[in-house]
Amino acid sequence: MKFSSFWQLATFGIKTILFHKKDPILGTVIVTDKCNLSCKHCSVNNITAVIYPYEQIKREMQTLFDMGVRILFFCGGETFMWQDGAKTIRDLVIEAKQMGFLIVNVVTNGTHPIDLPEADLILLSLDGDREAHNQIRGDTYDTIMHNIENATASNICFYMAINQINKHAIESVCRKAHELKNVRAVSFNFHTPYPDTKQLKLSKAEKQSCCDTITRMMNEGMPVFNLKSAFPYLISGTFPTPCHQCVVIENGKISTCGRCISVPGLCSECGYFFVAEYTLLFKGKIKIILEMLRTYLKYV
Ligand SMILES: C[S@@+](CC[C@H](N)C(=O)[O-])C[C@H]1O[C@@H](n2cnc3c(N)ncnc32)[C@H](O)[C@@H]1O
Ligand code: SF4
Ligand code: SF4
Numbered sequence: 001m002k003f004s005s006f007w008q009l010a011t012f013g014i015k016t017i018l019f020h021k022k023d024p025i026l027g028t029v030i031v032t033d034k035c036n037l038s039c040k041h042c043s044v045n046n047i048t049a050v051i052y053p054y055e056q057i058k059r060e061m062q063t064l065f066d067m068g069v070r071i072l073f074f075c076g077g078e079t080f081m082w083q084d085g086a087k088t089i090r091d092l093v094i095e096a097k098q099m100g101f102l103i104v105n106v107v108t109n110g111t112h113p114i115d116l117p118e119a120d121l122i123l124l125s126l127d128g129d130r131e132a133h134n135q136i137r138g139d140t141y142d143t144i145m146h147n148i149e150n151a152t153a154s155n156i157c158f159y160m161a162i163n164q165i166n167k168h169a170i171e172s173v174c175r176k177a178h179e180l181k182n183v184r185a186v187s188f189n190f191h192t193p194y195p196d197t198k199q200l201k202l203s204k205a206e207k208q209s210c211c212d213t214i215t216r217m218m219n220e221g222m223p224v225f226n227l228k229s230a231f232p233y234l235i236s237g238t239f240p241t242p243c244h245q246c247v248v249i250e251n252g253k254i255s256t257c258g259r260c261i262s263v264p265g266l267c268s269e270c271g272y273f274f275v276a277e278y279t280l281l282f283k284g285k286i287k288i289i290l291e292m293l294r295t296y297l298k299y300v
Contacts, residue, residue: 001300005102008070017284022244026278027069029060030250030259031092033077037109039127040136041163043194044259045077052251054084057092060249065099069247072101073123080112093118103300107159109137110144117153120300123187124148126158126176128169136165154182157225157299161271162210163191163200170213174222185225185299188214190234190271194263201269207235225299229287230276239276241267246278 012025031052035045064072074092076082082089089106093116096104103120110124127133130141148156158177162170170188177186190210193201202210211231218224233239242257255261257275270276280288 001103001297005070006297008102012068012070013281013289016245016282023068024064024245024247025069026071026073026243026246026274027064027067028073028075028246028248028258029057029064029092030248031057031074031076031079031082031089033250034081035076035078035109036081036111037078037137037140039109039138040165041127041161041191041197041200043196049077050251051082051084054087054091056252058095060252061092061096061099061101063254064247064249065101067247070101071103071105072096073105073107075107075248078111079106079108080114090116090118109140110147111140112147114147114151114156117155119155121157121184122151122155123159124156124183125160126173126186127160128166129172132166132169136163148180148182151182154184156180156183158183158186159189160186161189161191162202163197164202165200167202167206167210170210171217174214174217174224178222183223185223187225187273189273192260192266192271193269194260194266202271204235204237211235223299225295226273227277227288227291227295229285229291230273230280233280234271234273234276237269239270240279240283241270241275243275243278245282246274 015021033047034049034051079089093104105121106119107123116122127136133141158173160173173186177183190202190207191200215228242261246257248255248259250259260266281292
């Protein structure tokens with residue numbers, strides 16, 4: 001990360017903590033909900049299957065920028081299926097950088113060829129070893145590994161949603177992240193139980209066991225892009241929700257934190273690590289602040 005970007009983000013953090021501000025800094029644009037997969041844990045794919053036009057997405061990016069957002073995510077659906085004429089997700093990333101966003105990340109299922117060197121991070125969903133991943137995501141593991149091998153930059157970060165099917169496969173994903181030259185780290189979430197996927201949620205004891213494994217991996221030097229000091233809050237579900245510093249925009253509709261905010265009662269069962277990490281950060285928890293500084297400077 002450039003020093004000027006770091007300084008802008010640090011200034012935002014200090015102001016937010018001191019003055020209890022609720023302005024957003026992290027924004028997500030949903031480019032489409034169309035997807036080539038139908039993962040067992042996912043409730044947001046192919047509801048409309050509309051690919052939003054370039055001009056609309058550009059306006060939405062500008063809206064977020066004008067609100068103060070400086071860390072931008074593109075998400076879906078499958079982001080690599082987005083296109084408008086000759087424009088692809090890569091053009092959106094370049095446009096976002098030109099607009100002035102400091103960090104631009106893309107979330108993908110990794111089943112398409114990866115040529116996105118301008119992104120700061122490509123969060124690529126890997127949900128376990130071959131067996132667990134394929135059970136959740138269909139027969140895609142080998143294609144994904146091939147695409148990672150042939151990616152044009154080493155800006156990939158695995159993104160694993162831990163649930164009942166893959167809770168035993170954390171170590172395998174950490175070791176893969178460590179082994180592959182184009183992969184920088186792995187970032188975890190716990191399954192967030194939407195009404196149609198409640199059966200996949202983890203108990204507190206299971207979350208504790210997962211966090212023990214992740215901690216062991218971190219101690220062994222595996223590249224984990226999460227904050228250990230947030231684990232107790234994630235296990236007990238005692239972090240504040242929603243995250244007021246995060247917004248998402250989908251087809252013109254802006255939601256605080258995630259589009260899941262419209263699902264009644266879901267926030268009390270939230271499994272997204274970023275929510276715990278950001279809300280605790282902006283509450284001014286010293287251990288979180290120090291660990292976030294170390295972690296972000298290492299991986300972004
Ligand atoms: C909705 S997908 C969209 C981007 C892309 N299609 C992908 O799979 O990475 C974004 C991320 O959300 C995760 N996800 C989906 N449903 C979830 C849930 N109920 N709880 C936690 N993570 C979930 C996916 O595993 C994926 O890593
Ligand atoms: S690839 Fe992503 S959007 Fe598609 S079904 Fe899986 S988690 Fe959902
Ligand atoms: S806190 Fe609520 S809105 Fe935010 S990600 Fe979690 S479930 Fe979604």
